[in-house]
Amino acid sequence: MSHKEYQGPAGGWGALKATTTHLLKSQNVAKNISNLLRTNQDHGFDCPGCAWGEKGVPGRFRFCENGAKAVNWEATTRRVGEEFFAQYPVSWLNQQTDYFLEFQGRLAEPVRYNSVTDHYEPISWDDAFKLIATKLKELDSPNQAEFYTSGRASNEAAFLYQLLARCYGTNNFPDCSNMCHEATSVALAKTIGIGKGTVRIEDFEQADAIFLFGQNPGTNHPRMLETLSHATKRGARVVAFNNLKERGLERFANPQHPVELLTYSSTPTTSDYFTPKLGGDMAAVRGMVKLFNERHKKAVAQGSSLFDLEFIAQQTQGMDAYLALVEQTSWEQITEQSGLSYEQIVRAANIYQNAERVIVTWAMGVTQHKHSVATIHELVNLQLLFGQIGKPGAGLCPVRGHSNVQGDRTVGINESPAESFLARFDEVFDISAPREHGHNVVQAMQALCNAQSKVFIGLGGNIVAAVPDTQRVADAMRGAELTVNIATKLNRSHVNPGKESIILPCLGRTDIDMQVAGPQKVTVEDSFSMVHASSGRVDVSGEQMRSEPAIIAGIAKALLGATHPVDWQALVDNYDRIRDLIEAVIPGFENFNGRLDQPGGFYLGNSASDLNWKTASGKALMCADPLPEAITPVTAIERSKAPVFIMQTLRSHDQYNTTVYGYDDRYRGIFGERKIVFMNPQDMDKLNLTEGDLIDVQTLWTDNQKRQITGFKVIPYQIPQGNLAAYFPEANALIPLSSYGDESFTPTSKSIAVLVRLHQQDTQELLVKS
Secondary structure (H helix, E strand, O other): OEEOOOOOOEEHHHHHHHHHHHHHHOOOHHHHHHHHHHEOOOOOEOOOOEOOOOOOOOOOOOOOHHHHHHHHHHOOOOEEOHHHHHHOOHHHHOOOOHHHHHHOOEEOOOEEEEOOOOEEEEOOHHHHHHHHHHHHHHOOOHHHEEEEEOOOOOHHHHHHHHHHHHHHOOOOOOEHHHHOOHHHHHHHHHHOOOOOOOOOHHHHHOOOEEEEEOOOHHHHOOHHHHHHHHHHHOOOEEEEEOOOOOHHHOEEEOOOOHHHHHOOOOEEOOOEEEOOOOOOHHHHHHHHHHHHHHHHHHHHHOOOOOOOHHHHHHHEEOHHHHHHHHHHOOHHHHHHHHOOOHHHHHHHHHHHHOOOOEEEEEOHHHHOOOOHHHHHHHHHHHHHHOOOOOOOOOEEEEOOOEOOHHHHHHOOOOOOOOHHHHHHHHHHHOOOOOOOOOOOHHHHHHHHHOOOOOEEEEEOOOHHHHOOOHHHHHHHHHHOOEEEEEEOEOOOOOOOOOOEEEEEEEOOOOEOEEEOOEEEOEEEEOOOOEEEEEOOOEOOOOOOOEOHHHHHHHHHHHHHOOOOOOOHHHHHHOHHHHHHHHHHHOOOOOOHHHHOOOOOOEEOOOOHHHOOOOOOOOOEEOOOOOOOOOOOOHHHHHOOOOOOEEEEEEOOOOEEOOEEOOOEEHHHOEEOOOOEEEEOHHHHHHOOOOOOOEEEEEEOOOOOOOOEEEEEEEEEOOOOOOEEEEEOOOOHHHOOOOOEOOOOOOEOOOOEEEEEEEOOOOOOOOOOOO
8 A cells, every 4th residue: 555645636647547547457448448439428328427417519528537437347348157156155255345346247147145055046037036026925015125226227227116116015215315415305305396406517607606515526526627627717716615635626637638638737626625624514604604694784784785685585485584593603603613714714705795606516525414404405595595596607506426316316216205296106007106105225224124124126236335334234134035136246235145135137338228129228317407318339139137127127027917007028128118108207208208319418407497496385495404513423422531533434536436446546645555544644643643553443323332443544634633534335334324314314424423543452542642
């Protein structure tokens, strides 16, 4: 392992070199060059990585470094089939790293776990479907089954999946969105009447200021860097609030800009950078509004106003209660909780106030706290006070993760569906869908841990690696009556099999999906509510992988019958028929098939951007939420006599969600290691730690269960004192399953109270400088 500060910009030659390296590792170089040139292009396939949208520029490639990694990782020629599984026991595979498991290649055939031999063995598709149907029919209640969905599933697959599960009789739809942007969906639905962002990609070209909260686009959605660099070039102020100093939020060299490459120059991606404490974003915004309110009252006394009073009167409610709470909030609480000085908050407020059009964006640095919903309310309040919703160049922009995590929710993957959706669903399919709300991810995992749920079916994803309390969840999976994983690659969930366990290999986004009517296309929805068609280009004919819609239909035919409530096979033969059903059920998809050939896709629309507030009152709501008393439970911290740190989990640059492409984190200067804890140098000094020392980290929580990670190397980094950061999934073992956001049930992956000690030191000898 080595640690050396990265000197280059985000993107640039470093991105080109990394793309080439992963292209070679795919062992499919020629085909993957062709694949990359079709990524995010009209009549090509949508990137299997992030959900950032595109503004098409003719003659340019439209993929980033991490998108290239995703394409190369998926389109490998390596295969995992009968010979591989005969060679390696599952218990041995479970001791290997996440990188090792996925690097073995594409899953090649359906397999069933043999608990006697501890090996997966081949099973026919029909026998697999029959076994799944039999186990589901044996349950006492459909609610004992969990139907998990990854955000990489297409609209067509997700729609069929929820149709299958609802016809079976449950709304148990734990979904990857529950672990990332659920707070966004909850907060926006309450305040503006729709759980999506209000901006389009074109709005970034007109914004005077862009405020970014809790996001690292350089690693998590690198295509956003070009958008930000364009904004700074034309003079917009781009203001970042991020707990760590991240290279992607400092400067960017466009790999498609010859001058920047050849001159080793770069463009700033932000004009101003603030590093609040973990969980301090709400307090920072509260401070800005407190300043604005003081200035507004002075302006009113002089016969003018700072806030957009006409917009507020016509479009909103709740301002008086909110501003009264703002006045009651002390500056001491604001600066202490935010970690920012009064002067820093004034500087941020001045930038906002001097901008005519403002976009506010955020990601999981905001959404994975106990008070995340309240924090997003605060962001909405800020925008409403100045009328910054419903006009070009302004609005709210949650930046989603997986490429179709927003689309899956749009087409029905929702454990608590609206009655209007269910009523239309019943009408179209002539059934009576279940009304009882189902399980989200946390509830599903708790039900499996308590043996209340007995079957887990995963449409993509890697649930064991993704969720908190890693060992507890792995044990629960192994105790399940049946686990089914529909996947492209081997992962941690597969090597923690239930009593019965099946892996079903599916096509990836890059593969040609050939059905009776010919090659099929699927659709996804990006962060800007744009729906795109996606058509794979890799020929896998002759292999045993099947498309996700075909796998879902196979399970449905075995469980429900070939024609209840639809002709399942006819839908698989031609995906146009699936889209016809989506059109019939979901508003916004009118003439779905007819609009697919539009360059860049088509826009679903956004009611809030049209100032059509689908709230109870018919107006946008300003919510009056007090700042949290503490970022983590006070009782747990009060019990500790040693220094308490707040830790967040995050991605390295060589991963996407739980998929680990390698052991480097180039922008943070880490090479060859993932067992890392980033710490402020002053905190290291207080604890007598030097770079590279091995430490153990233990969670402080209220249930007295021991949660720890051991033998991690401590690395100095620009992070506020009292805060730590470590990679997931390695650090997920520290997050209690019972620690989740108010209203959202999102695990608090960005605010974990922990203690630190030297590795193998006695558990009572916690680090305190003498």
